[in-house]
Amino acid sequence: MLIKHPLDIFPSEITPPEVYRGRRAFMRATGSLALAGSLGLQAGNAAAGVKLAGTRPGPYGTREEMTPYKDVTTYNNFYEFGTDKADPARNAGSLKPRPWSVQVDGLVKRPGHYDIDALLKLASLEDRIYRMRCVEGWSMVIPWVGYPLNELIRRVEPLGGAKYLEFTTLNDRSQMPGVRTSVLDWPYTEGLRLDEARHPLTLLAVGLYGETLANQNGAPVRIVVPWKYGFKSAKSIVRIRFVDKQPVSAWMQAAPREYGFYSNVNPEVDHPRWSQAKERRIGEFFKRKTLPFNGYGEQVARLYAGMDLRRYF
Amino acid sequence: MSPRLFARLKTTLFLLCLVPLLSLVYGLLGDSLGANPIEALSRGLGDWTLRFLLITLLVTPLRRFTGLNWLPRLRRMLGLYTFFYALLHFMSYVWLDQFFDWAAIGKDIVKRPFITVGFASFLLLIPLAATSTNAMIKRLGGQRWRALHRAIYLIAGLAVLHYWWMVKKDITQPAIYAAVLALLLGLRVYWAVRRGGR
Numbered sequence: 001m002l003i004k005h006p007l008d009i010f011p012s013e014i015t016p017p018e019v020y021r022g023r024r025a026f027m028r029a030t031g032s033l034a035l036a037g038s039l040g041l042q043a044g045n046a047a048a049g050v051k052l053a054g055t056r057p058g059p060y061g062t063r064e065e066m067t068p069y070k071d072v073t074t075y076n077n078f079y080e081f082g083t084d085k086a087d088p089a090r091n092a093g094s095l096k097p098r099p100w101s102v103q104v105d106g107l108v109k110r111p112g113h114y115d116i117d118a119l120l121k122l123a124s125l126e127d128r129i130y131r132m133r134c135v136e137g138w139s140m141v142i143p144w145v146g147y148p149l150n151e152l153i154r155r156v157e158p159l160g161g162a163k164y165l166e167f168t169t170l171n172d173r174s175q176m177p178g179v180r181t182s183v184l185d186w187p188y189t190e191g192l193r194l195d196e197a198r199h200p201l202t203l204l205a206v207g208l209y210g211e212t213l214a215n216q217n218g219a220p221v222r223i224v225v226p227w228k229y230g231f232k233s234a235k236s237i238v239r240i241r242f243v244d245k246q247p248v249s250a251w252m253q254a255a256p257r258e259y260g261f262y263s264n265v266n267p268e269v270d271h272p273r274w275s276q277a278k279e280r281r282i283g284e285f286f287k288r289k290t291l292p293f294n295g296y297g298e299q300v301a302r303l304y305a306g307m308d309l310r311r312y313f
Numbered sequence: 314m315s316p317r318l319f320a321r322l323k324t325t326l327f328l329l330c331l332v333p334l335l336s337l338v339y340g341l342l343g344d345s346l347g348a349n350p351i352e353a354l355s356r357g358l359g360d361w362t363l364r365f366l367l368i369t370l371l372v373t374p375l376r377r378f379t380g381l382n383w384l385p386r387l388r389r390m391l392g393l394y395t396f397f398y399a400l401l402h403f404m405s406y407v408w409l410d411q412f413f414d415w416a417a418i419g420k421d422i423v424k425r426p427f428i429t430v431g432f433a434s435f436l437l438l439i440p441l442a443a444t445s446t447n448a449m450i451k452r453l454g455g456q457r458w459r460a461l462h463r464a465i466y467l468i469a470g471l472a473v474l475h476y477w478w479m480v481k482k483d484i485t486q487p488a489i490y491a492a493v494l495a496l497l498l499g500l501r502v503y504w505a506v507r508r509g510g511r
Contacts, residue, residue, distance in 0.1 A: 067348075075348030083483035086347060136481065138349060183483045254482060273425060273478065275417070282348050286412060 049211025052145050058126030060201055060226075060299065066129065067140035071282050073214045077134065078235055079184055080169065080176035081216065087178070088216035095175045095236065097212075097220035106166075106242035109157035116220045120206055123151035127210070128203055128224075133265045133294045135229035139279045144224055145207025150198045152240075158194065162242040165197045166190070167223055167234035184250050190234040191247035191261065192225065193303075201226055201299055227296040229263045260313040264304070265294035269313050314383050326387060330394045333361045334401070351409045358402035363476065363490055365395040366469050370497045377504075389445055392465075396442040403435050427478035434471035437464050466501075469494050 078088040081095075098116060105111040114122075125145050133139045153165075171187030173179055179186045196202065203224040206213060213219040218235025225232050231251055251259035258272050267277045267290040278287040293300050304312070314322075337357045340346040346353035369391040376384040411418050421428045441462055444450070450458045473494055477487040 071348035079482075083485075085349075138352070181483075270424075273427060275421065275425075277417075280349065280351065285351070287410075 049208065049214060051211050052120075052125055052207045055125040055127050055145050055207070055210065058128040060296075061127075061129045062131060062141060062295075064129075064131070064141045065283075066143055067282050069209050072140060072142055072208065073216060075282065076216045077136075077230065078178075078216055078218070080171075080178040080186075080188065080236075082178050083183055089214075091177050092215035092219075094177070095170075095215040095219065097215060097236075100220050100238075102221060102237060103239045104152070104156050104241075105239070107159040107162035107244060108242050109159060111156065114152075116206075119152075119204070119221055122155070123147040125207070128205075130201075130203075130224060130226035131294050132224075132226065132230055132233075133279055133290065135231060135259070135263070135271060135276075137274060137276070137279050139281050139288075139290075139294075141281075143209055144203055144205045145210060146203040146205035146224065148200050149202045149204045149223065150200065152204055153194075153198055156242075158242050161244045163194055164243050164246055165192050165194060166239075166241040166243055166247040167192075167237050168239040168241070169234050170236045170238045185253050186250075188234065188250045189247060190223070190232055190249045192223075192232070193246075194242075195303055196225070196300075199300060199303065201296060227264060227293040227300045229265060231259070232263050262304075262309070262312050264300075264309065264313075265290060266292055266309055266313070268292070269310055319383060319386070323387065323390065327390060330365070330390070333357070333364075334398070351405075355402065355405040355410060358398055358405055359476070362395060362398040362402050363472055365391060365398055366465075366472060367490065367493050367497065369395055370465070370469060370494070374497060374500050393442060393445055396438050399435050399438055403432075427475055430471045430478070431475035434468045434475060437468045437471070441465065441468075466498060469498075 074089045075085045076088040077085060078092065081088040081091040100116040101113045102116075102119065103111075103113050124147065126147055127143055127145055129141060129143045131139060132142050167190045169188035169190075170176065171179055192202070203226075205218070205222050205224045206220060208214060208217055213222065215236075218233075218237075221237055222235040223233045223237065232249075246261055249259070249261065251263075252261060265276075270276050276290055279290045280287050291297070337346075337354055341350055341354055344350070346357075369388060372384050372388045372391065376382060407413060407418060411421070422432050423429070441464060444453060444458060444461060453461065473487060473491045476490060477484060480487060
């Protein structure tokens, strides 16, 4: 794995996302992984990321038009940097994504600390283009870079008692101005059932548009669970804990009536204060219908067979 | 103040009140409202409705504190601008947010408390705007007209509640509007009590 440093990129080398998209389509068409490796993927805005070389196209891709890099990096919910959606892009410059390590502990045979460089090399990086549906009623299509979280899970060998995972986001006042306010009970935590976490769709993401994650998108490492509302995908994580009981997430703690543990995208189950039937895809004028499980029902509906999804919202 | 100066002041204020709308339209056309311009437009119109409402309610206290007795003569325009921005805010919801899906709008009004109170405050503004002319004041009679227009206090409360119930978690902004409204209404209560006590 070659990780280039920012100074290695000259502005002239930077490929605009439109060109990058075109290149991706070409590579898809030829199906040539070798070509991808030899060219290296170059993309996006130099300010945020360092390109991640040698990624390969992953499964479950969508052909829907990708949300422009600028929108993905300037319209964010990341309350550690402020509650306005423009705040994270403004304030996340103070986050230091390196050095970084993720503590993996709890009910596992091999607990430990994973340095970000070790995590980047743990499994081969894939491009995964996922839909992202925010609980607020808007959505994006985002090309992530990462690998299935299960790659990490199987290496740490969960014990029989492990039923859930709890993710914890960094909680550092010096790097995150938002945690000085009490808008949420810090640190931000999220959780998944073990089988959800092991599902091949669930991603440990380290990149966006072929580059390392922008700080406001959860650098240097985050979770992406595309069939759940966006807040379930914890950003800038420092700890993954394997537990036997269902964790209480930050949003469940803040408003238990409004945010449940599962929070699967579901047009049938409204947020108590607004409808979830439709969504505005960023960049589109008309709203579109929201799909059950954000369109990933074929892959994940069986995880919830027999469950009353109104009760387990 | 000379009539000419007042007329100029009024024209200036009239144009000034259009600036928020023009800046939103400019932002929309210039693509500078961010990734979700429709939401930004709709929220911007809502923000300015509340601001104009509070500015309208500021007129009386301001006159009492400054002794500028011509201030209330600007109040009708400020009130009508409140209605104008409220109407645009409502239209942005009906058109841009729901795209004339009347069934969904009806459901929203019945089921979503923040929309219920927002819609109610908009409906209540209509008779106030409709009776803003001199002819209507005469027709109703000063006392009845004043009684009707006291509805603005209820409308203001509902409008702040509409904002408060809309936000996801961070209530800083609606709390600021609520505090300003509480101050403006509190002054009126204080004056009323003092007057009654005398």
